[in-house]
Amino acid sequence: MADEEDYSKLPLEERLTHKVWKVRQGAYAETIGGFETSRNENDSCFTPYKRSPELLKTFLSDSNVVAQELAVKLVEKYLELGGTPSVSQQFKSVGLVTVLGEKTLASSRKNTKDSAIECILLLVQNSESPDQVVEDLLPLFKHRLPKLVAGSVNSVSRVIEEFGCPIVSPKPIIPHLAKLFAHADRNVRAEATKLVVELHKWMGKSLETLLFDDLKPIQQKDLLKAFEAAKNETPQQKRFTRSQLEAQRLEAERQAAAEAAVAAASASGPEELMESGSNEHLMEIDGPMENQFSAYDMQDPVDVLSKLPGDFESRITSSVWKERKEVLEEVVAILSKAIKLDSHADYSNILRIFARCMKDANIQVVQLAANSIEYIIKGLRDSFQKYYSIVLLPIIERTKEKKASVATALNDALDSIFNATSLTCILDDSISGLQNKTPQVKIASAAYLQRCLAKTTKAPTSSEIDAIMTIGVKLLSDAQEPIRQASTEMIGTLKKIVGPREINMFLEKVDDNRKAKIDKFFESVQVKYNPVDSNQKRTSQSAAAAAAGASSLSSIKPRQSLTPSSMPVKRAATSPVKREDENNKVSSFGRGLTGRSLGTRPPSAIGKGSSNNVYSNSIRTNRIGNNGTGSNGADSTSFTNQEREELIKLREEKQQWLKERQEYLQLLNGFEQQRSFLKEEASQWREKCEQLQREFSSIDSEKDNTILRLTLELENAKLRVKDLEKDKQFLELQVNRQRYQDEYKRSSILQTQKQQEVVQQRKQEQQQLDQDIQNLQNSYVSPIREPSLSSQELSSRVNRLSIDGDKIISKGNTNNFATNKTPDRLSNFSMPSHQEEPPVQKSPFKIGATEDSWKRAAEVTNQLKARIEKMKARSRGQNTPK
Numbered sequence: 001m002a003d004e005e006d007y008s009k010l011p012l013e014e015r016l017t018h019k020v021w022k023v024r025q026g027a028y029a030e031t032i033g034g035f036e037t038s039r040n041e042n043d044s045c046f047t048p049y050k051r052s053p054e055l056l057k058t059f060l061s062d063s064n065v066v067a068q069e070l071a072v073k074l075v076e077k078y079l080e081l082g083g084t085p086s087v088s089q090q091f092k093s094v095g096l097v098t099v100l101g102e103k104t105l106a107s108s109r110k111n112t113k114d115s116a117i118e119c120i121l122l123l124v125q126n127s128e129s130p131d132q133v134v135e136d137l138l139p140l141f142k143h144r145l146p147k148l149v150a151g152s153v154n155s156v157s158r159v160i161e162e163f164g165c166p167i168v169s170p171k172p173i174i175p176h177l178a179k180l181f182a183h184a185d186r187n188v189r190a191e192a193t194k195l196v197v198e199l200h201k202w203m204g205k206s207l208e209t210l211l212f213d214d215l216k217p218i219q220q221k222d223l224l225k226a227f228e229a230a231k232n233e234t235p236q237q238k239r240f241t242r243s244q245l246e247a248q249r250l251e252a253e254r255q256a257a258a259e260a261a262v263a264a265a266s267a268s269g270p271e272e273l274m275e276s277g278s279n280e281h282l283m284e285i286d287g288p289m290e291n292q293f294s295a296y297d298m299q300d301p302v303d304v305l306s307k308l309p310g311d312f313e314s315r316i317t318s319s320v321w322k323e324r325k326e327v328l329e330e331v332v333a334i335l336s337k338a339i340k341l342d343s344h345a346d347y348s349n350i351l352r353i354f355a356r357c358m359k360d361a362n363i364q365v366v367q368l369a370a371n372s373i374e375y376i377i378k379g380l381r382d383s384f385q386k387y388y389s390i391v392l393l394p395i396i397e398r399t400k401e402k403k404a405s406v407a408t409a410l411n412d413a414l415d416s417i418f419n420a421t422s423l424t425c426i427l428d429d430s431i432s433g434l435q436n437k438t439p440q441v442k443i444a445s446a447a448y449l450q451r452c453l454a455k456t457t458k459a460p461t462s463s464e465i466d467a468i469m470t471i472g473v474k475l476l477s478d479a480q481e482p483i484r485q486a487s488t489e490m491i492g493t494l495k496k497i498v499g500p501r502e503i504n505m506f507l508e509k510v511d512d513n514r515k516a517k518i519d520k521f522f523e524s525v526q527v528k529y530n531p532v533d534s535n536q537k538r539t540s541q542s543a544a545a546a547a548a549g550a551s552s553l554s555s556i557k558p559r560q561s562l563t564p565s566s567m568p569v570k571r572a573a574t575s576p577v578k579r580e581d582e583n584n585k586v587s588s589f590g591r592g593l594t595g596r597s598l599g600t601r602p603p604s605a606i607g608k609g610s611s612n613n614v615y616s617n618s619i620r621t622n623r624i625g626n627n628g629t630g631s632n633g634a635d636s637t638s639f640t641n642q643e644r645e646e647l648i649k650l651r652e653e654k655q656q657w658l659k660e661r662q663e664y665l666q667l668l669n670g671f672e673q674q675r676s677f678l679k680e681e682a683s684q685w686r687e688k689c690e691q692l693q694r695e696f697s698s699i700d701s702e703k704d705n706t707i708l709r710l711t712l713e714l715e716n717a718k719l720r721v722k723d724l725e726k727d728k729q730f731l732e733l734q735v736n737r738q739r740y741q742d743e744y745k746r747s748s749i750l751q752t753q754k755q756q757e758v759v760q761q762r763k764q765e766q767q768q769l770d771q772d773i774q775n776l777q778n779s780y781v782s783p784i785r786e787p788s789l790s791s792q793e794l795s796s797r798v799n800r801l802s803i804d805g806d807k808i809i810s811k812g813n814t815n816n817f818a819t820n821k822t823p824d825r826l827s828n829f830s831m832p833s834h835q836e837e838p839p840v841q842k843s844p845f846k847i848g849a850t851e852d853s854w855k856r857a858a859e860v861t862n863q864l865k866a867r868i869e870k871m872k873a874r875s876r877g878q879n880t881p882k
Helices: 002-008 012-016 021-036 044-051 054-060 065-082 085-093 096-104 110-126 130-142 146-163 174-181 186-203 205-214 217-229 242-268 272-286 312-316 321-336 348-357 363-386 388-398 404-420 423-434 439-455 462-475 481-498 500-507 512-524 536-554 576-587 603-608 611-623 633-638 641-781 791-800 844-879
Strands: none
Touching (some): 021 065, 065 085, 085 130, 096 130, 146 186, 174 205, 186 205, 348 363, 388 423, 423 439, 423 462, 439 462, 481 512, 500 512
């Protein structure tokens, strides 16, 4: 207990970093309490962390999970109550977002993860660049810990769910999605699916185009099911950034000021002022804010012209239809993957090729060319407007095709052209199609013009109405019913836009049955054009003028109105003739303020009037007596001097206001003339800019072609150098190989010569040995005769003997020098069969010579045996492989 009391006496800064986790936990709780009792975001309790944001990094890295939970809560309260754009920038500069993700998103405690995600949402809310917060979390998608990867994906999904793609761009997120779906952990894949569903709510089909090529078919199927389940959910921003909240606050203050001005005007003027202009203006302000996000705008433009096949023009003009079809299939595959095209490139050449394909005899070529045109239009959008004249009429003329797939491709291309242009742009070519001799072209052109009229948001001009109705009425009397029906629908749609008054004069000679069909379609057709929307700006200006008039009236002190008892009463005329004369007098114009009628003006007149009209209405209201009529010029004597002076002042003010109004009108006319002049000048400059852009684009293309050509030449030169180096190395190898072969042959020849010399020498030695053996045999056969060789000479010859390893076998014959092993040549030795054994000499003086001869023969044989064994051992040693 004493230790705890000592801990509590420590300063807060020391307890926040104390080694005991309970002390840190208590310090975190105390800091959170200080944040909650702060007055505003500039309170002193936030100052230490604004000066040293590294402290928050220490808190988030707390080793104890219980204390870490409160640490994350501390950071959440800091961002909620003291967060500013500068604080979010500090988080970015010191890497606190990364630390927040790594240390808390993989926590096993639910409160810790929830607080961490709330911190990320607060960072996005307070930051001036919310994309930076998400980009700091994206590296965690590659972390080795699956739990952290799933937590980071979940946090990004929550950011998209709360703020939407208009605030946080999905562009940096999309490249990571395919790897998340290939992750081994199923929780990561599940969180990735949630993230993709949230992105699909905002991006639609464009996300499928960007993502599905990198996914497996089973993954695509699962995602399509998820998209189908969430197709009825409208994307909506649930949480607003700091800048958006500030804009809403300012808008609310402006609305409150406008309502106060209207209330002041209603207190001093007629009540119709509120109903005529101000309510419409307030209703316009209070309407829901439209979604301004466009997935097309976030895409990077793609230069598809550089990706087309190099032999595109040669193959598209081939006489073989399969080659034309195959090259168009390659082009369609390239264009379908490019959501946004480079608007600075020149597409006129390729569009002219597609326009020529509209006349191709093969319908598959026509269909693929129409698809290619549609992809280019969708990739360029408004930038396509300068190319529409190249392809529009060829497509309209090809609509004679009856096959459903080809007709659908052509109609889709035509609709895309209108979406990128306007009704004025497509009208001339459409009317040309209505005048075509082919009935199917007439039907398709009328249907196309009807679709364009139904989708246009701008009413056609009088000249355009005349052109449409002239040809349309003519087609109403055509011999074929489909043409008449298509013209009926076209005229009925036009009537819905401009009203019956504009086209009734064209239908005077049309039979009643056809008129009835036009009226029936007129009642059922749906169009986008809304006259109220077209006049919305004008209405807003009128409401603003009315509010300005009301604010000017509120500054004038209201005059005390006269009561009926104080007003002089004039007896009304009793004769009908007199009443009629009085009515004529009252209704006459030009008698001044008191000579005008005091009847109530319609609300429309009040809405169109200026502030002086409002004030004059209030005057007339004060001049009305009990009988409901106003005073005329004859009753001016009944006014008091004060009223007469006030009337004179009002007349002077009116004249002054009329004069100012005239001056303003003249000034406005001058502005209009200047505006038209500037508009013409701007159009001229725009044409010059477009011409310069075309020249610059041509120059850039020539420069790029030159660079590309030089680059190719450099690459070819490098390849030639590499080939020459390879040839040089090959020649060097051949030279070395030839040299080695020559040396090998030379050494082989020398070795062969040496072997032949050795063999020759051995043969000579063998012959000498055979001779010596023969001599020994002779000495054995004739022991009486003295040997011709001495024992020393025989031993020297035996020492010179070289044996090549012939195997010695033992014959076991006692006559073979009394030895066990002798050479084969000796083993084959035998006395000739035809020779008779010489008689044994029995002379006593010859016995000693015979014994000496045997001893010498035995000695020589033993020496020969030992020599042979050594020679065989040496021969075996040489023949043994190393």
